[in-house]
Amino acid sequence: MADAPTAPYDVIIIGGGPGGYNAAIRAGQLGLRAACVEMRETLGGTCLNVGCMPSKALLHASELYEAASRDFAGLGIDVSPRLNLAQMMAQKQESVNGLTKGIEFLFKKNKVDWLKGRGRLDGPGRVTVEGPDGTVTYETRNVVIATGSEPTPLPGVAFEDGKVVDSTGALSLASVPKSLVVIGAGIIGLELGSVWRRLGAEVTVVEYLDRITPGMDSDMAKAFQRVLTKQGVKFRLGTKVTGTRVVKAGVELTVEPSKGGEAEVLTGDVVLVAIGRKPFTEGLGLETVGVTPDARGFLANDHFKVADGVWVIGDVTHGPMLAHKAEEDAVACIERIAGKAGHVDYNLVPSVVYTFPEAAWVGKTEEELKAAGIAYKAGKFPFSANSRAKINHETEGFAKVLADAATDRILGVHILGPQAGEMIGEACVVMAFGGASEDLARTCHPHPTRSEAVRQAAMGVEGWTMQA
Missing domain, CATH: 3.50.50.60 (FAD/NAD(P)-binding domain)
Structure with a gap:
């Protein structure tokens, strides 16, 4: 067994994904002595290595390929594209490599130690890491569990490589x-x-x-x-x-x-x-600190805390299983450890499907509002009536704004259309400040842009939508 450092860490994070690496970096920024345990050869977790980032690289490349094959001729661009799948995969991996190296740089910049290997709890204030250099037990004042999730298996279906x-x-x-x-x-x-x-x-x-x-x-x-x-x-x-x-x-x-x-x-x-995906908690030594997952495998928490000196963030605890939610958890959790205020409003965590067109939403759906007995008004605007969407031949979809019938406070925004994932951020900001549909409707938007469809939907809540 290799020797561990004599001085304890302020915090050790188990898992180097979006939750884990953001927690480690924030800890370093706040002056905490921090380490992050990651068993992959690269940092970034599922998201950067085999999830969000590589999938978006392929979505972008395949969208351009289809546009060149199907749409360019109508725009007056004559081409004959040929698929080079090997190069498409290579550029995907090149992008991923750049991102993971960027996290390594940020660790060094913020004096975060990367403990390479598989980590587990070994009683209060102790984390054991099994890595290439042997097994080492580290002392720490706090542990943050950020081990993320893994694909949910389907009974009767066995995985077979390539099939x-x-x-x-x-x-x-x-x-x-x-x-x-x-x-x-x-x-x-x-x-x-x-x-x-x-x-x-x-x-x-x-x-x-x-x-x-x-x-x-x-x-x-x-x-x-x-x-x-x-x-x-x-x-x-x-x-x-x-x-x-x-x-x-x-x-x-x-x-x-x-x-x-x-x-x-x-x-x-x-x-x-x-x-779907399920929390990854196997072999973490949770029993050594008196922590037990619930029936679905999640670790319930009280403002990220699950036991004295033990915290949990990201997919392994409740809330949307999304990378950006894990990032928000990470910052809030570390700030609580550092004695600051930390909070995440899961109602304001947006979701995006990066197809074409994109689908994005934040807040409540109409079904949820009806089930809760909340009176609301809805404004809806189609991209077929949006000038920029018409010019770009991207007219599928719509924007919809849901607002409280009495106070006009925005309760939910739903966008199906081009660049919906970029536009939903505007809704998040307005909702975070308790804004009304009228606030959004009376905010000047540049013309011609797709974002005007969101404004028009807000105008529609009170029935004064103006067609393009």
């Missing part, structure tokens, strides 16, 4: 499959399904529920499904997958109606299992 894959495998297929079956109509499944459809695959999405994107406003979800269907994605909703079998022709899936009925077999060259 039955999770999101990580779908990011590095060696060739474009003729047919891809996606199990799960959530954000990950629809994004990766979109990538491979653009590159030439026939994509079928199988979903247990009778709708896509659970958690999204149903009005927007229905419109979103129509757009994706028009693009060529096939949907089998209300359908349960009971098993898979790899055969010479590809992969056979046994499916049946979710509410009961006769089984049938679907066949695809590749199957992507994307039914």
Whole structure:
């Protein structure tokens, strides 16, 4: 066993993903002696290495490829694009490498130690790291658990490299499959399904529920499904997958109606299992500090605290399982450890689906407001009436603003359209300050921009929308 430092750390973070590395950097900025335990060869966790970042690299590249193949001629640009999948994968990895190296630089800049290896709790104030240099136990005043999540397996479905894959495998297929079956109509499944459809695959999405994107406003979800269907994605909703079998022709899936009925077999060259993610807590030594996950594997917390000197952030605790939520948790948690105030309003954490068009939302859906008995008004504006969207031939979708019927305070904003993920930030700011739909409606927006659609939707709450 190697020797540990004699002086204890102020905080050790277990996990180097968006929650972990942001916690470590903030701790260093506040003058705390900090270390981050990460077992991967690179920092950044799932998000930077095999999640958010590589998927966005492929979404961007595949969107340009499809535009060049389908749309450029109508704009007066004659080209004959040819797919070079190896180069597309190489540029993806180059981007990822640059980002992970950037985190290493920030660790050094803020005097954060990277403890390479697998970390676990070893009683109060102790973290043991099994790494390339042996096993070392470190003393620390605080531990932050930021171990994130992993793909949820599906009973009856066994993964097989290149045939039955999770999101990580779908990011590095060696060739474009003729047919891809996606199990799960959530954000990950629809994004990766979109990538491979653009590159030439026939994509079928199988979903247990009778709708896509659970958690999204149903009005927007229905419109979103129509757009994706028009693009060529096939949907089998209300359908349960009971098993898979790899055969010479590809992969056979046994499916049946979710509410009961006769089984049938679907066949695809590749199957992507994307039914969600679950907290990663295996082998963390939680029992040594008296912490037990709940029935779903999450670690419940009291303002990020789960035991004396033990804190938790990101996907491993409750709240949206999103990288930017983990980042917010990280800053708030470290500031609490440093004796400052730290808080995250999960109602103001936006969600984005990075397809084309994008879908983005923050706050309450109409279904949630109705279920809670909250009286509200809605304003809605289509991108087909937005000048910039018309000029760019990007007219699918709409913006919708939901506001309290009595106070006019904005309760939710939902955008299906080009660059929706960029525009939703405006809604987050207005809502964070308790703004009303009239505040947004009377704020001058540049013309012509897509953002005017959001303003027009806010104007529509009181019925004074002006068409482009």
